[in-house]
Amino acid sequence: MDKVPILKMGDTLILAIQVELHDKMAIRLQEDILKEIHDTGARGLVIDVSALEVVDSFMGRVLSDTASMAGIMGVETALVGIRPEIAITLQEMGLELKGVHFALNLEKGMELLQNIGEIFYGED
Amino acid sequence: MAGKGALNISELLTKKEKEILDEWVKAQADNLASRRGLIPEKQQREDSARLLGVLVKAVAGGNLEDITAPEYDGVNRFLASLAASRANQGFSPSETATYIFSLKNIVFKFLQEEYSDRPEALLKAAIDFSALVDKLGLITFETYVKGREEVIREQQKSMLELSTPVIQIWDEILVSPLIGTIDSARARQIMENLLESIVATKSSIVIMDITGVPAVDTEVANRLLRTMQAAKLMGAECILTGIGPQISQTIVHLGVDLGGVITRASLRDGLTLAFKRLKLNVARAEG
Numbered sequence: 181m182d183k184v185p186i187l188k189m190g191d192t193l194i195l196a197i198q199v200e201l202h203d204k205m206a207i208r209l210q211e212d213i214l215k216e217i218h219d220t221g222a223r224g225l226v227i228d229v230s231a232l233e234v235v236d237s238f239m240g241r242v243l244s245d246t247a248s249m250a251g252i253m254g255v256e257t258a259l260v261g262i263r264p265e266i267a268i269t270l271q272e273m274g275l276e277l278k279g280v281h282f283a284l285n286l287e288k289g290m291e292l293l294q295n296i297g298e299i300f301y302g303e304d
Numbered sequence: 305m306a307g308k309g310a311l312n313i314s315e316l317l318t319k320k321e322k323e324i325l326d327e328w329v330k331a332q333a334d335n336l337a338s339r340r341g342l343i344p345e346k347q348q349r350e351d352s353a354r355l356l357g358v359l360v361k362a363v364a365g366g367n368l369e370d371i372t373a374p375e376y377d378g379v380n381r382f383l384a385s386l387a388a389s390r391a392n393q394g395f396s397p398s399e400t401a402t403y404i405f406s407l408k409n410i411v412f413k414f415l416q417e418e419y420s421d422r423p424e425a426l427l428k429a430a431i432d433f434s435a436l437v438d439k440l441g442l443i444t445f446e447t448y449v450k451g452r453e454e455v456i457r458e459q460q461k462s463m464l465e466l467s468t469p470v471i472q473i474w475d476e477i478l479v480s481p482l483i484g485t486i487d488s489a490r491a492r493q494i495m496e497n498l499l500e501s502i503v504a505t506k507s508s509i510v511i512m513d514i515t516g517v518p519a520v521d522t523e524v525a526n527r528l529l530r531t532m533q534a535a536k537l538m539g540a541e542c543i544l545t546g547i548g549p550q551i552s553q554t555i556v557h558l559g560v561d562l563g564g565v566i567t568r569a570s571l572r573d574g575l576t577l578a579f580k581r582l583k584l585n586v587a588r589a590e591g
Contacts, residue, residue, distance in 0.1 A: 264499030267537040271530055283539035284506055
Protein backbone atom coordinates (compact mmCIF):
# COMPACT_ATOMS: atom_id res chain seq x y z
CA MET A 181 0.00 0.00 0.00
CA ASP A 182 1.94 2.97 -1.20
CA LYS A 183 -0.93 5.10 -2.44
CA VAL A 184 -3.22 6.99 -0.13
CA PRO A 185 -6.81 6.91 -1.44
CA ILE A 186 -8.48 10.30 -1.83
CA LEU A 187 -12.24 10.33 -1.39
CA LYS A 188 -14.59 13.05 -2.51
CA MET A 189 -17.67 14.07 -0.60
CA GLY A 190 -19.56 17.03 -1.95
CA ASP A 191 -17.10 19.88 -2.23
CA THR A 192 -14.60 18.26 0.06
CA LEU A 193 -11.75 15.85 -0.47
CA ILE A 194 -11.00 13.42 2.33
CA LEU A 195 -7.88 11.40 2.88
CA ALA A 196 -6.72 9.35 5.82
CA ILE A 197 -2.99 8.87 6.27
CA GLN A 198 -2.47 5.55 7.99
CA VAL A 199 1.20 4.83 7.57
CA GLU A 200 4.23 6.96 8.00
CA LEU A 201 5.05 8.57 4.70
CA HIS A 202 8.52 8.43 3.25
CA ASP A 203 9.85 11.01 0.83
CA LYS A 204 8.59 9.56 -2.40
CA MET A 205 5.17 8.73 -1.06
CA ALA A 206 4.78 12.20 0.38
CA ILE A 207 5.59 13.90 -2.90
CA ARG A 208 3.31 11.56 -4.78
CA LEU A 209 0.52 12.24 -2.30
CA GLN A 210 0.95 15.98 -2.73
CA GLU A 211 0.76 15.62 -6.51
CA ASP A 212 -2.30 13.41 -6.26
CA ILE A 213 -4.09 15.84 -3.99
CA LEU A 214 -3.36 18.87 -6.15
CA LYS A 215 -4.41 17.03 -9.30
CA GLU A 216 -7.61 15.93 -7.61
CA ILE A 217 -8.33 19.49 -6.49
CA HIS A 218 -7.78 20.71 -10.02
CA ASP A 219 -9.93 17.99 -11.56
CA THR A 220 -12.84 18.16 -9.14
CA GLY A 221 -12.88 21.83 -8.19
CA ALA A 222 -13.05 20.88 -4.52
CA ARG A 223 -13.11 23.67 -1.95
CA GLY A 224 -12.17 21.76 1.13
CA LEU A 225 -9.54 19.20 2.09
CA VAL A 226 -9.69 17.08 5.23
CA ILE A 227 -6.59 15.12 6.23
CA ASP A 228 -7.21 12.54 8.93
CA VAL A 229 -4.10 11.58 10.89
CA SER A 230 -5.82 9.74 13.74
CA ALA A 231 -4.10 6.49 12.76
CA LEU A 232 -0.65 8.04 13.04
CA GLU A 233 1.23 7.36 16.24
CA VAL A 234 4.27 9.42 15.40
CA VAL A 235 4.58 12.67 13.51
CA ASP A 236 8.15 13.76 12.98
CA SER A 237 9.36 17.06 11.60
CA PHE A 238 9.39 15.72 8.05
CA MET A 239 5.80 14.60 8.30
CA GLY A 240 4.80 17.90 9.85
CA ARG A 241 6.51 19.73 7.04
CA VAL A 242 4.75 17.64 4.39
CA LEU A 243 1.36 18.33 5.96
CA SER A 244 2.08 22.03 6.28
CA ASP A 245 3.33 22.25 2.67
CA THR A 246 0.35 20.36 1.34
CA ALA A 247 -2.00 22.72 3.15
CA SER A 248 -0.17 25.76 1.75
CA MET A 249 -0.28 24.36 -1.79
CA ALA A 250 -3.97 23.58 -1.48
CA GLY A 251 -4.50 27.07 -0.03
CA ILE A 252 -2.98 28.67 -3.12
CA MET A 253 -5.51 26.74 -5.16
CA GLY A 254 -8.31 28.17 -3.04
CA VAL A 255 -8.87 25.16 -0.83
CA GLU A 256 -9.26 25.30 2.96
CA THR A 257 -7.47 22.46 4.72
CA ALA A 258 -8.44 20.85 8.00
CA LEU A 259 -6.09 18.53 9.83
CA VAL A 260 -8.12 16.23 12.03
CA GLY A 261 -7.55 13.53 14.60
CA ILE A 262 -4.22 14.69 16.05
CA ARG A 263 -3.59 12.69 19.22
CA PRO A 264 -2.69 14.38 22.50
CA GLU A 265 0.88 13.09 22.51
CA ILE A 266 1.38 14.19 18.93
CA ALA A 267 -0.05 17.61 19.72
CA ILE A 268 2.52 17.95 22.49
CA THR A 269 5.35 16.83 20.20
CA LEU A 270 4.36 19.18 17.39
CA GLN A 271 4.08 22.02 19.83
CA GLU A 272 7.46 21.24 21.37
CA MET A 273 9.09 21.05 17.95
CA GLY A 274 7.76 24.52 17.40
CA LEU A 275 6.46 23.51 14.03
CA GLU A 276 4.09 26.14 12.74
CA LEU A 277 1.26 24.80 10.69
CA LYS A 278 0.13 27.93 8.96
CA GLY A 279 -3.15 28.23 7.13
CA VAL A 280 -4.39 24.92 8.48
CA HIS A 281 -7.55 24.42 10.51
CA PHE A 282 -7.71 21.79 13.21
CA ALA A 283 -10.54 19.59 14.40
CA LEU A 284 -10.88 16.73 16.82
CA ASN A 285 -12.22 14.20 14.33
CA LEU A 286 -13.35 13.79 10.75
CA GLU A 287 -16.94 14.72 11.50
CA LYS A 288 -16.00 17.96 13.20
CA GLY A 289 -13.52 18.72 10.44
CA MET A 290 -16.22 18.45 7.80
CA GLU A 291 -18.48 20.66 9.88
CA LEU A 292 -15.71 23.20 10.33
CA LEU A 293 -15.01 23.42 6.60
CA GLN A 294 -18.73 23.73 5.94
CA ASN A 295 -18.90 26.73 8.26
CA ILE A 296 -15.83 28.34 6.73
CA GLY A 297 -17.25 27.77 3.28
CA GLU A 298 -20.46 29.53 4.24
CA ILE A 299 -18.56 32.53 5.54
CA PHE A 300 -16.32 32.85 2.49
CA TYR A 301 -18.54 31.89 -0.38
CA GLY A 302 -22.04 32.20 0.99
CA GLU A 303 -24.46 29.34 0.63
CA ASP A 304 -24.82 28.07 -2.87
CA MET B 305 43.73 -3.35 58.18
CA ALA B 306 44.26 -6.29 60.48
CA GLY B 307 46.28 -4.20 62.91
CA LYS B 308 46.36 -4.96 66.59
CA GLY B 309 43.46 -2.74 67.53
CA ALA B 310 41.11 -4.19 64.94
CA LEU B 311 41.92 -7.72 65.96
CA ASN B 312 41.18 -6.85 69.54
CA ILE B 313 37.71 -5.73 68.81
CA SER B 314 36.44 -8.51 66.60
CA GLU B 315 37.84 -11.07 69.01
CA LEU B 316 36.36 -9.32 71.97
CA LEU B 317 32.95 -8.89 70.35
CA THR B 318 32.74 -12.54 69.43
CA LYS B 319 33.89 -13.70 72.80
CA LYS B 320 31.77 -11.40 74.88
CA GLU B 321 28.70 -11.08 72.66
CA LYS B 322 26.38 -12.42 75.32
CA GLU B 323 27.69 -10.21 78.11
CA ILE B 324 27.74 -7.12 75.95
CA LEU B 325 24.14 -7.75 74.96
CA ASP B 326 23.05 -8.12 78.57
CA GLU B 327 24.80 -4.92 79.59
CA TRP B 328 23.44 -3.05 76.61
CA VAL B 329 19.86 -4.11 77.21
CA LYS B 330 20.20 -3.18 80.87
CA ALA B 331 21.52 0.25 79.93
CA GLN B 332 18.59 0.75 77.59
CA ALA B 333 16.13 -0.15 80.31
CA ASP B 334 17.16 3.09 82.07
CA ASN B 335 16.88 4.93 78.80
CA LEU B 336 14.23 7.57 78.26
CA ALA B 337 12.65 5.93 75.23
CA SER B 338 11.87 2.63 76.89
CA ARG B 339 10.53 4.51 79.90
CA ARG B 340 8.04 6.14 77.62
CA GLY B 341 6.82 2.67 76.78
CA LEU B 342 7.08 3.11 73.02
CA ILE B 343 8.63 -0.29 72.61
CA PRO B 344 8.30 -3.48 74.67
CA GLU B 345 11.45 -4.61 76.41
CA LYS B 346 11.30 -7.97 74.70
CA GLN B 347 11.47 -6.39 71.26
CA GLN B 348 14.21 -4.06 72.38
CA ARG B 349 16.22 -7.08 73.42
CA GLU B 350 15.55 -8.89 70.15
CA ASP B 351 16.57 -5.86 68.10
CA SER B 352 19.75 -5.42 70.09
CA ALA B 353 20.59 -9.12 69.81
CA ARG B 354 20.13 -9.11 66.07
CA LEU B 355 22.08 -5.93 65.59
CA LEU B 356 24.93 -7.20 67.68
CA GLY B 357 24.80 -10.53 65.86
CA VAL B 358 25.13 -9.04 62.39
CA LEU B 359 27.74 -6.60 63.62
CA VAL B 360 29.89 -9.36 65.08
CA LYS B 361 29.70 -11.20 61.77
CA ALA B 362 30.64 -8.06 59.86
CA VAL B 363 33.71 -7.20 61.94
CA ALA B 364 34.90 -10.81 62.03
CA GLY B 365 37.13 -10.15 59.01
CA GLY B 366 38.77 -7.22 60.79
CA ASN B 367 37.16 -4.56 58.59
CA LEU B 368 36.13 -1.67 60.81
CA GLU B 369 36.30 1.12 58.28
CA ASP B 370 34.50 0.44 55.05
CA ILE B 371 30.83 -0.14 55.84
CA THR B 372 29.99 -0.34 52.12
CA ALA B 373 31.92 -3.63 51.92
CA PRO B 374 29.82 -6.75 51.25
CA GLU B 375 30.29 -8.15 54.79
CA TYR B 376 28.35 -5.13 56.09
CA ASP B 377 25.30 -5.82 53.88
CA GLY B 378 23.51 -7.52 56.75
CA VAL B 379 24.23 -4.63 59.11
CA ASN B 380 23.10 -2.02 56.64
CA ARG B 381 19.91 -3.87 55.83
CA PHE B 382 19.05 -4.41 59.48
CA LEU B 383 19.76 -0.78 60.38
CA ALA B 384 17.53 0.42 57.55
CA SER B 385 14.62 -1.73 58.70
CA LEU B 386 15.28 -0.79 62.31
CA ALA B 387 15.22 2.92 61.50
CA ALA B 388 12.00 2.51 59.53
CA SER B 389 10.21 0.54 62.24
CA ARG B 390 11.40 2.88 64.99
CA ALA B 391 10.16 5.87 63.01
CA ASN B 392 6.77 4.17 62.72
CA GLN B 393 6.74 3.55 66.46
CA GLY B 394 7.15 7.25 67.07
CA PHE B 395 10.84 7.48 67.87
CA SER B 396 12.64 10.61 66.80
CA PRO B 397 15.68 10.03 64.58
CA SER B 398 18.03 11.23 67.29
CA GLU B 399 16.57 8.69 69.72
CA THR B 400 17.24 5.91 67.25
CA ALA B 401 20.77 7.17 66.64
CA THR B 402 21.40 7.55 70.37
CA TYR B 403 20.34 3.96 70.79
CA ILE B 404 23.00 2.87 68.31
CA PHE B 405 25.60 5.16 69.86
CA SER B 406 24.91 3.73 73.30
CA LEU B 407 26.61 0.53 72.18
CA LYS B 408 29.90 2.43 72.31
CA ASN B 409 29.89 2.93 76.06
CA ILE B 410 29.24 -0.72 76.73
CA VAL B 411 31.92 -1.95 74.38
CA PHE B 412 34.41 0.58 75.76
CA LYS B 413 33.81 -0.79 79.21
CA PHE B 414 34.59 -4.32 78.07
CA LEU B 415 37.60 -3.14 76.11
CA GLN B 416 38.94 -1.44 79.17
CA GLU B 417 38.51 -4.52 81.34
CA GLU B 418 40.13 -6.73 78.76
CA TYR B 419 43.07 -4.61 77.67
CA SER B 420 43.80 -2.34 80.58
CA ASP B 421 47.41 -3.46 80.37
CA ARG B 422 47.86 -2.18 76.80
CA PRO B 423 46.75 1.46 76.79
CA GLU B 424 47.94 2.21 73.24
CA ALA B 425 46.08 -0.67 71.62
CA LEU B 426 43.09 0.20 73.76
CA LEU B 427 43.05 3.78 72.52
CA LYS B 428 43.31 2.75 68.89
CA ALA B 429 40.58 0.14 69.28
CA ALA B 430 38.33 2.66 70.99
CA ILE B 431 38.81 5.21 68.22
CA ASP B 432 38.23 2.65 65.49
CA PHE B 433 35.13 1.26 67.09
CA SER B 434 33.80 4.70 67.86
CA ALA B 435 34.15 5.71 64.21
CA LEU B 436 32.38 2.55 63.10
CA VAL B 437 29.44 3.03 65.43
CA ASP B 438 29.17 6.67 64.39
CA LYS B 439 28.82 5.56 60.79
CA LEU B 440 26.17 3.02 61.74
CA GLY B 441 24.24 5.64 63.67
CA LEU B 442 24.31 7.91 60.65
CA ILE B 443 22.82 5.17 58.51
CA THR B 444 19.70 5.22 60.66
CA PHE B 445 19.58 8.96 60.24
CA GLU B 446 19.88 8.70 56.50
CA THR B 447 17.17 6.08 56.31
CA TYR B 448 14.93 8.31 58.34
CA VAL B 449 15.52 11.25 56.01
CA LYS B 450 14.97 9.05 52.97
CA GLY B 451 11.64 7.92 54.40
CA ARG B 452 10.65 11.52 54.93
CA GLU B 453 11.62 12.44 51.39
CA GLU B 454 9.50 9.60 50.09
CA VAL B 455 6.50 10.95 51.98
CA ILE B 456 7.11 14.45 50.66
CA ARG B 457 7.36 13.17 47.09
CA GLU B 458 4.11 11.25 47.45
CA GLN B 459 2.37 14.31 48.81
CA GLN B 460 3.74 16.46 46.04
CA LYS B 461 2.44 14.00 43.49
CA SER B 462 -1.03 13.85 44.92
CA MET B 463 -1.07 17.63 45.22
CA LEU B 464 -0.13 17.88 41.57
CA GLU B 465 -2.99 15.60 40.64
CA LEU B 466 -5.47 17.43 42.84
CA SER B 467 -4.44 20.81 41.62
CA THR B 468 -5.06 20.33 37.92
CA PRO B 469 -8.68 19.37 37.41
CA VAL B 470 -10.38 19.57 34.05
CA ILE B 471 -14.14 19.87 34.22
CA GLN B 472 -16.66 19.44 31.48
CA ILE B 473 -19.25 22.09 32.29
CA TRP B 474 -21.29 21.76 29.13
CA ASP B 475 -21.39 19.67 26.00
CA GLU B 476 -18.15 20.44 24.18
CA ILE B 477 -17.00 22.95 26.81
CA LEU B 478 -14.15 22.21 29.20
CA VAL B 479 -13.00 24.38 32.06
CA SER B 480 -9.59 24.10 33.64
CA PRO B 481 -9.45 26.24 36.78
CA LEU B 482 -5.81 26.84 37.63
CA ILE B 483 -4.85 27.54 41.21
CA GLY B 484 -1.43 28.26 42.61
CA THR B 485 1.89 28.74 40.92
CA ILE B 486 2.51 27.04 37.61
CA ASP B 487 5.95 25.49 37.32
CA SER B 488 7.08 23.46 34.36
CA ALA B 489 6.12 20.09 35.85
CA ARG B 490 2.63 21.34 36.55
CA ALA B 491 2.34 22.97 33.16
CA ARG B 492 3.14 19.61 31.61
CA GLN B 493 0.54 17.88 33.75
CA ILE B 494 -2.07 20.49 32.89
CA MET B 495 -1.35 20.07 29.21
CA GLU B 496 -1.61 16.29 29.32
CA ASN B 497 -4.79 16.31 31.38
CA LEU B 498 -6.38 18.87 29.16
CA LEU B 499 -5.56 17.12 25.89
CA GLU B 500 -6.76 13.76 27.19
CA SER B 501 -9.98 15.37 28.34
CA ILE B 502 -10.52 16.99 24.94
CA VAL B 503 -10.41 13.56 23.34
CA ALA B 504 -12.54 11.93 26.03
CA THR B 505 -15.30 14.55 25.94
CA LYS B 506 -15.03 15.54 22.28
CA SER B 507 -14.87 19.14 23.35
CA SER B 508 -14.31 22.03 21.00
CA ILE B 509 -13.87 24.84 23.50
CA VAL B 510 -11.46 25.00 26.42
CA ILE B 511 -11.68 27.73 29.04
CA MET B 512 -8.54 28.17 31.14
CA ASP B 513 -9.30 30.17 34.22
CA ILE B 514 -6.35 31.77 35.99
CA THR B 515 -8.26 33.53 38.75
CA GLY B 516 -6.33 31.48 41.30
CA VAL B 517 -2.90 32.07 39.81
CA PRO B 518 -1.13 34.66 41.95
CA ALA B 519 1.37 35.91 39.42
CA VAL B 520 1.88 35.64 35.70
CA ASP B 521 5.35 36.28 34.37
CA THR B 522 6.80 35.65 30.93
CA GLU B 523 7.57 32.05 31.79
CA VAL B 524 4.09 31.22 33.10
CA ALA B 525 2.46 32.99 30.16
CA ASN B 526 4.60 30.95 27.78
CA ARG B 527 3.59 27.72 29.46
CA LEU B 528 -0.08 28.64 29.19
CA LEU B 529 0.35 29.61 25.57
CA ARG B 530 2.03 26.33 24.74
CA THR B 531 -0.84 24.42 26.30
CA MET B 532 -3.31 26.43 24.28
CA GLN B 533 -1.38 25.86 21.06
CA ALA B 534 -1.41 22.12 21.65
CA ALA B 535 -5.14 22.23 22.35
CA LYS B 536 -5.62 24.17 19.13
CA LEU B 537 -3.86 21.40 17.19
CA MET B 538 -6.58 19.10 18.44
CA GLY B 539 -9.27 21.37 17.14
CA ALA B 540 -10.20 23.04 20.40
CA GLU B 541 -10.53 26.77 20.76
CA CYS B 542 -9.00 28.23 23.92
CA ILE B 543 -10.32 31.06 26.01
CA LEU B 544 -8.16 32.47 28.79
CA THR B 545 -10.27 33.89 31.60
CA GLY B 546 -9.90 35.21 35.11
CA ILE B 547 -7.45 37.92 34.17
CA GLY B 548 -7.67 40.50 36.92
CA PRO B 549 -6.43 44.10 36.70
CA GLN B 550 -3.12 43.18 38.34
CA ILE B 551 -2.38 40.38 35.96
CA SER B 552 -3.38 42.35 32.90
CA GLN B 553 -1.02 45.13 34.03
CA THR B 554 1.87 42.72 34.52
CA ILE B 555 1.27 41.11 31.17
CA VAL B 556 1.43 44.46 29.38
CA HIS B 557 4.38 45.75 31.41
CA LEU B 558 6.35 42.58 30.77
CA GLY B 559 5.50 42.82 27.11
CA VAL B 560 4.17 39.26 27.02
CA ASP B 561 2.75 38.44 23.62
CA LEU B 562 -0.41 36.43 24.08
CA GLY B 563 -0.40 35.71 20.36
CA GLY B 564 -4.03 36.15 19.46
CA VAL B 565 -5.44 34.13 22.35
CA ILE B 566 -9.00 35.04 23.20
CA THR B 567 -9.02 36.53 26.70
CA ARG B 568 -11.84 37.54 29.01
CA ALA B 569 -11.88 39.11 32.45
CA SER B 570 -14.03 36.52 34.16
CA LEU B 571 -14.98 32.90 33.78
CA ARG B 572 -18.56 34.10 33.33
CA ASP B 573 -17.64 36.15 30.26
CA GLY B 574 -15.65 33.25 28.88
CA LEU B 575 -18.60 30.93 29.27
CA THR B 576 -20.90 33.40 27.58
CA LEU B 577 -18.50 33.56 24.66
CA ALA B 578 -18.29 29.77 24.52
CA PHE B 579 -22.08 29.52 24.37
CA LYS B 580 -22.11 32.06 21.57
CA ARG B 581 -19.49 30.10 19.62
CA LEU B 582 -21.53 26.92 19.95
CA LYS B 583 -24.65 28.85 18.96
CA LEU B 584 -26.26 28.03 22.29
CA ASN B 585 -28.84 30.36 23.73
CA VAL B 586 -29.26 30.54 27.46
CA ALA B 587 -32.56 32.16 28.36
CA ARG B 588 -34.99 32.25 31.25
CA ALA B 589 -37.88 29.87 30.70
CA GLU B 590 -41.08 31.67 29.81
CA GLY B 591 -44.08 31.74 32.09
